[in-house]
Amino acid sequence: MKLVLRDITKRFGSLVANDRISLEVLPGEVHCLLGENGAGKSTLMNVLYGLYRADEGEIVLDDVVQHFSGPGDAMAAGIGMVHQHFMLIPVFTVTENVMLGNEATGFAGTLDLDAARERVREISSRFGFHVDPDAIVEDLPVGVQQRVEIIKALSRDAEVLVFDEPTAVLTPQETDELMDIMRQLKEAGKAIVFITHKLREVRAVADRITVIRRGAVVGEAEPTATNAELAALMVGRPVELTVHKDAPQLGDDALVVRDLRVVDALGQVHLDGISFTIKAGEVLAVAGVQGNGQTQLTEALLGLQDHVEGSITLDGKELVGRSVRKVLDAGVGFIPEDRQTDGLVGSFSIAENLMLNRSFRSPFVRRGALRRDALETFAEQKLQDYDVRAPDIHTHAGKLSGGNQQKVVVARELSRDLRLLVAAQPTRGVDVGSIEFIHKQVIATRDSGIPVLVVSTELDEVVALADRIMVLYRGQVVGIVPGDTPRETLGLMMTGERPKDVVA
Amino acid sequence: MSTTTALSPTPHTGGPVVGTVKVASRKTLVIFAVLTAGLALILATSAEAGDTTFRLAADSDFFQLPQLTVPSLPTAWVLAAVCAVLTAESLRRYLTKRSTPGWVVVVFAVAWMAGFLTWAAAGGSVPVVGLLAGSLALAVPLVFGALGGVLGERAGVVNIAIDGQLLLGAFAAAIVASSTGSPWAGLVAAMLAGALVALVLGVFAITYLVDQVIVGVVLNVLVIGLTSFLFSQVLAPNAATLNSPPRFPRVPIPVLGEIPLVGPIFFRQTVVVYLLYIAVALVTFALYRTRWGLRVRAVGEHPKAADTVGIKVNRTRYRTILLAGAIAGMGGAFYTLVSVPQFNREMTGGAGYIALAAVIFGKWDPVRATLAALLFGFASNLQGVLAVLGSPVPSQFMLMLPYVITIFAVAGLVGRSRPPAADGVPYQKE
Numbered sequence: 001m002k003l004v005l006r007d008i009t010k011r012f013g014s015l016v017a018n019d020r021i022s023l024e025v026l027p028g029e030v031h032c033l034l035g036e037n038g039a040g041k042s043t044l045m046n047v048l049y050g051l052y053r054a055d056e057g058e059i060v061l062d063d064v065v066q067h068f069s070g071p072g073d074a075m076a077a078g079i080g081m082v083h084q085h086f087m088l089i090p091v092f093t094v095t096e097n098v099m100l101g102n103e104a105t106g107f108a109g110t111l112d113l114d115a116a117r118e119r120v121r122e123i124s125s126r127f128g129f130h131v132d133p134d135a136i137v138e139d140l141p142v143g144v145q146q147r148v149e150i151i152k153a154l155s156r157d158a159e160v161l162v163f164d165e166p167t168a169v170l171t172p173q174e175t176d177e178l179m180d181i182m183r184q185l186k187e188a189g190k191a192i193v194f195i196t197h198k199l200r201e202v203r204a205v206a207d208r209i210t211v212i213r214r215g216a217v218v219g220e221a222e223p224t225a226t227n228a229e230l231a232a233l234m235v236g237r238p239v240e241l242t243v244h245k246d247a248p249q250l251g252d253d254a255l256v257v258r259d260l261r262v263v264d265a266l267g268q269v270h271l272d273g274i275s276f277t278i279k280a281g282e283v284l285a286v287a288g289v290q291g292n293g294q295t296q297l298t299e300a301l302l303g304l305q306d307h308v309e310g311s312i313t314l315d316g317k318e319l320v321g322r323s324v325r326k327v328l329d330a331g332v333g334f335i336p337e338d339r340q341t342d343g344l345v346g347s348f349s350i351a352e353n354l355m356l357n358r359s360f361r362s363p364f365v366r367r368g369a370l371r372r373d374a375l376e377t378f379a380e381q382k383l384q385d386y387d388v389r390a391p392d393i394h395t396h397a398g399k400l401s402g403g404n405q406q407k408v409v410v411a412r413e414l415s416r417d418l419r420l421l422v423a424a425q426p427t428r429g430v431d432v433g434s435i436e437f438i439h440k441q442v443i444a445t446r447d448s449g450i451p452v453l454v455v456s457t458e459l460d461e462v463v464a465l466a467d468r469i470m471v472l473y474r475g476q477v478v479g480i481v482p483g484d485t486p487r488e489t490l491g492l493m494m495t496g497e498r499p500k501d502v503v504a
Numbered sequence: 505m506s507t508t509t510a511l512s513p514t515p516h517t518g519g520p521v522v523g524t525v526k527v528a529s530r531k532t533l534v535i536f537a538v539l540t541a542g543l544a545l546i547l548a549t550s551a552e553a554g555d556t557t558f559r560l561a562a563d564s565d566f567f568q569l570p571q572l573t574v575p576s577l578p579t580a581w582v583l584a585a586v587c588a589v590l591t592a593e594s595l596r597r598y599l600t601k602r603s604t605p606g607w608v609v610v611v612f613a614v615a616w617m618a619g620f621l622t623w624a625a626a627g628g629s630v631p632v633v634g635l636l637a638g639s640l641a642l643a644v645p646l647v648f649g650a651l652g653g654v655l656g657e658r659a660g661v662v663n664i665a666i667d668g669q670l671l672l673g674a675f676a677a678a679i680v681a682s683s684t685g686s687p688w689a690g691l692v693a694a695m696l697a698g699a700l701v702a703l704v705l706g707v708f709a710i711t712y713l714v715d716q717v718i719v720g721v722v723l724n725v726l727v728i729g730l731t732s733f734l735f736s737q738v739l740a741p742n743a744a745t746l747n748s749p750p751r752f753p754r755v756p757i758p759v760l761g762e763i764p765l766v767g768p769i770f771f772r773q774t775v776v777v778y779l780l781y782i783a784v785a786l787v788t789f790a791l792y793r794t795r796w797g798l799r800v801r802a803v804g805e806h807p808k809a810a811d812t813v814g815i816k817v818n819r820t821r822y823r824t825i826l827l828a829g830a831i832a833g834m835g836g837a838f839y840t841l842v843s844v845p846q847f848n849r850e851m852t853g854g855a856g857y858i859a860l861a862a863v864i865f866g867k868w869d870p871v872r873a874t875l876a877a878l879l880f881g882f883a884s885n886l887q888g889v890l891a892v893l894g895s896p897v898p899s900q901f902m903l904m905l906p907y908v909i910t911i912f913a914v915a916g917l918v919g920r921s922r923p924p925a926a927d928g929v930p931y932q933k934e
């Protein structure tokens with residue numbers, strides 16, 4: 001089935017999310033939609049899927065203009081979507097999820113589970129998915145959940161498949177498997193739209209590439225284009241994809257973690273006795289698929305976890321058992337992985353957000369009262385230093401773009417007298433320009449002799465920043481390896497395998 | 505209802521973990537120990553002697569089960585000893601980090617209750633059939649209310665307004681049955697009244713995204729005010745024509761009604777009670793085995809996912825709560841068409857809130873919620889029966905019993921329960 005989008009325009013109030021976007025996807029072809037976060041890719045796909053109604057333009061399938069009033073219409077027309085945040089019901093079985101909305105029924109509306117189960121088995125075996133129809137979805141690994149999403153689309157005879165940022169949650173191995181699946185689907189004659197901002201993946205599978213920026217198509221590119229060319233198209237100016245850094249000037253052991261064990265309230269063990277050391281002036285990057293204990297590690301360092309055993313010493317001082325405020329006073333800077341919930345108060349101004357971790361005494365508070373003038377001078381200065389693009393310091397933090405929000409967080413954390421910086425997913429959901437800036441700040445921090453712990457699920461970021469890399473798998477350290485370890489080795493370690501030449 | 509509190513440490517979100525350490529709960533153990541000690545204490549300090557008689561048959565039974573007469577104090581002590589043994593078992597399991605299984609809880613509850621009754625009725629007799637049949641009667645509105653609550657919350661709408669649905673149902677049934685002379689018309693009117701309350705709830709909670717708990721509470725107060733006003737202005741002056749509804753007669757079921765113990769309790773009831781059995785079975789079947797139920801549960805768990813497969817989320821929610829309201833309304837009809845043949849101010853006495861507790865205690869499952877409602881009905885009736893027996897416990901204290909049991913049940917024994925993920929969250933397309 002051939003899909004054509006013609007001059008699609010979608011506005012939200014005064015914001016034009018999609019500005020006359022046209023796109024053509026042929027059967028047996030993978031068409032990549034490349035663009036930064038916030039460029040309007042997801043909006044476009046939601047229009048295609050009937051979740052949003054376009055203000056102008058039309059969707060044409062096999063020369064027939066479509067009018068979707070909801071996702072049901074889009075599905076009936078043969079469009080299947082694999083959502084970035086899976087549209088699966090966690091407590092349902094695979095079969096129930098696949099049949100939902102498209103149920104085979106017997107007498108009096110009773111579910112025909114056997115027929116649906118058979119359908120799941122059939123599709124699963126046709127593409128070699130290995131999915132158990134009776135498994136509960138929330139018990140499945142993320143990669144398998146994604147296959148359930150694909151089965152769901154295929155079970156409705158989708159001819160056009162849209163993958164919305166499908167690799168964000170996958171391990172490198174799972175990503176490779178997904179690429180194979182996409183090739184297989186392509187050979188089966190499906191038209192595939194692949195939305196991503198990861199250049200490596202684009203070049204691996206794309207037949208055609210369309211780049212969008214700020215809601216408009218800015219060009220087409222061949223799969224043979226280089227990373228630098230694609231990045232420049234995406235951002236609108238040449239970007240440095242690699243971080244320049246000199247050899248580290250290592251000092252003494254600064255952060256020493258011994259036998260750290262973290263258990264949650266339900267008794268699940270998230271970190272099972274991990275040990276590592278970071279020297280002053282060194283970046284240790286933690287690699288691993290999301291949910292292997294990284295969150296608990298950073299929260300334990302900051303004193304946010306309740307059941308922590310083992311020892312964390314910073315410059316010889318024990319941190320375990322101290323309150324968060326004492327840990328902050330010991331000089332720990334923390335960039336949390338989710339800036340929206342843990343890093344900022346969206347309804348506070350930029351200035352107020354900049355003093356969140358110094359709300360007790362000078363320079364911003366005297367005798368229990370805020371010193372607005374001191375705060376404002378400080379905030380004006382930081383806005384400049386950290387290149388935060390905002391109307392003024394009184395703008396609500398929630399109104400800023402992801403990149404600018406993150407710069408506010410970075411500015412706040414780096415403006416104190418630090419003894420350790422913990423940066424969790426420092427550039428998640430941030431535009432390429434801001435990534436460049438934040439990475440430079442992290443390296444500058446390292447170069448000033450501060451130990452830095454970076455946690456990232458993006459292998460590119462880990463490799464770019466790390467002096468040494470620690471790989472976590474199921475709450476345990478698979479190994480701590482030099483920063484120049486090949487990606488393949490790291491990918492393997494992220495699945496829990498330890499190559500022979502790596503020592504734990 | 506689900507008020508999910510954000511905990512500061514990020515909870516586990518489905519990724520792999522090394523394993524789990526058992527975190528055994530002490531709750532069951534502590535409750536067992538306290539109850540056993542309490543029973544032992546009242547037995548040790550009581551001077552009551554004599555025999556206790558358990559009457560196991562109704563007078564009209566075809567097969568008469570013999571009466572069971574036991575010496576009060578020794579029997580009660582034996583049962584207390586059983587409780588002590590079970591407490592020890594619970595302790596043993598706690599020490600080996602295992603949780604106490606359900607059957608232990610059930611046996612403990614029966615043994616404790618029997619021991620308590622033996623003591624309380626020393627020198628007299630316990631009408632076992634009357635106690636249980638009365639429990640069922642008091643539980644009927646609770647079960648209807650709980651079924652309505654389960655349905656609504658499974659679809660993602662928290663229904664605090666169950667009490668209002670019961671009360672307006674009772675009111676409508678009284679008026680319509682009185683003026684038409686047909687209890688069936690009254691029953692239909694009660695269902696419509698319950699659905700009407702649900703419709704108002706839906707308009708505010710689903711369409712206008714008002715906080716569902718607040719709307720529910722306001723609706724309850726509104727219905728109380730409205731029915732009380734109309735009662736004093738309209739019903740009271742015209743009691744003969746508007747507030748003397750015909751009652752549903754008891755319809756014993758042949759054969760089933762003759763089974764000893766079970767028959768008189770379950771199968772010599774009115775049509776409303778038989779409808780209740782059917783409703784429980786139908787709701788359970790529909791929720792888990794039909795397309796309709798799958799969609800209702802999907803909408804309550806992850807409305808956006810349901811939307812992306814073409815299910816109309818808000819339409820499904822409206823339909824479900826209207827049905828739920830009609831079911832709760834039937835429970836209201838039970839008050840005026842079966843229990844007492846006239847409407848009274850605030851005659852539900854907060855039963856809707858107990859039904860809500862049954863929904864939670866029953867973990868949002870129709871069968872378990874029904875059992876929970878039956879338990880609460882038993883607690884209410886026990887209080888009445890004990891007052892008649894002339895037990896040494898002060899009656900004011902006994903009046904607390906149903907509510908104390910409710911609190912213990914919901915807070916203590918329910919364990920980890922998980923409400924539908926989107927319970928109480930209105931759905932809005934971006």
